[in-house]
Amino acid sequence: MPVLCSAKCGNNAVLKRPKTGDTLCKECFYWAFELEIHSTITNGKLFKKGDVVAIAASGGKDSTVLAQVLKILNDRYNYELKLVLLSIDEGITGYRDDSLKTVQENKDEYQMPLKILSYEELYGWSMDKIVAEVGRKNNCTFCGVFRRQALDRGAMLLNVNCIATGHNADDIAETVLMNILRGDVARLQRCVNIITVSITKDYNT
Numbered sequence: 001m002p003v004l005c006s007a008k009c010g011n012n013a014v015l016k017r018p019k020t021g022d023t024l025c026k027e028c029f030y031w032a033f034e035l036e037i038h039s040t041i042t043n044g045k046l047f048k049k050g051d052v053v054a055i056a057a058s059g060g061k062d063s064t065v066l067a068q069v070l071k072i073l074n075d076r077y078n079y080e081l082k083l084v085l086l087s088i089d090e091g092i093t094g095y096r097d098d099s100l101k102t103v104q105e106n107k108d109e110y111q112m113p114l115k116i117l118s119y120e121e122l123y124g125w126s127m128d129k130i131v132a133e134v135g136r137k138n139n140c141t142f143c144g145v146f147r148r149q150a151l152d153r154g155a156m157l158l159n160v161n162c163i164a165t166g167h168n169a170d171d172i173a174e175t176v177l178m179n180i181l182r183g184d185v186a187r188l189q190r191c192v193n194i195i196t197v198s199i200t201k202d203y204n205t
């Protein structure tokens with residue numbers, strides 16, 4: 001038997017949110033999800049009017065949702081942000097080259113400027129070359145460190161005030177668990193203090 005949307009809009013619910021227990025229709029879920037992110041942004045004073053914000057766009061689901069939601073909220077609540085997409089091409093054949101096509105589509109759909117920076121142009125090394133040199137075992141360390149720096153360098157080139165990255169509740173849980181397993185209490189504390197936005201958890205359920 002169909003369950004009614006608990007927002008009392010009269011539509012049938014299509015999902016039950018694990019976070020709140022609410023049963024919602026698609027439209028009310030979108031509205032609630034966007035409103036929570038808006039509250040996080042305003043309560044945390046994450047941006048100020050006129051800020052230029054680089055959305056770190058990998059072409060994956062988290063950063064694609066991030067770009068869409070930031071655009072919607074910027075228009076709806078007049079944040080007056082300038083949003084730009086910043087993508088890092090690590091040079092992983094068959095992986096990043098595919099996802100960069102999605103970023104190109106995001107650029108057109110959301111009407112945002114896009115800057116793509118590659119490891120090759122920044123460091124003279126692509127991940128394909130690094131893997132050929134060091135093997136597959138430790139290449140994630142190179143990739144993560146290089147990417148973080150590449151995003152910072154992109155941010156400097158674009159003269160932005162903030163970089164926004166997409167993370168979901170599973171990512172946060174993973175970070176907390178890793179910090180516990182490492183016994184890194186300082187980081188654990190910082191992690192718990194961070195106000196986080198759950199970007200895709202509800203889409204996955």
Ligand SMILES: Nc1ncnc2c1ncn2[C@@H]1O[C@H](COP(=O)(O)OP(=O)(O)OP(=O)(O)O)[C@@H](O)[C@H]1O
Pocket residue numbers: 055056057058059060061062063064086087088089090147164165166167168171
């Ligand atoms: N190549 C990249 N270029 C720009 N930003 C990136 C890139 N890779 C990761 N990011 C940023 O870091 C966030 C977390 O990246 P992670 O590798 O954990 O992927 P993810 O959780 O699967 O996210 P996504 O679904 O957006 O790929 C992304 O959402 C994005 O904002």
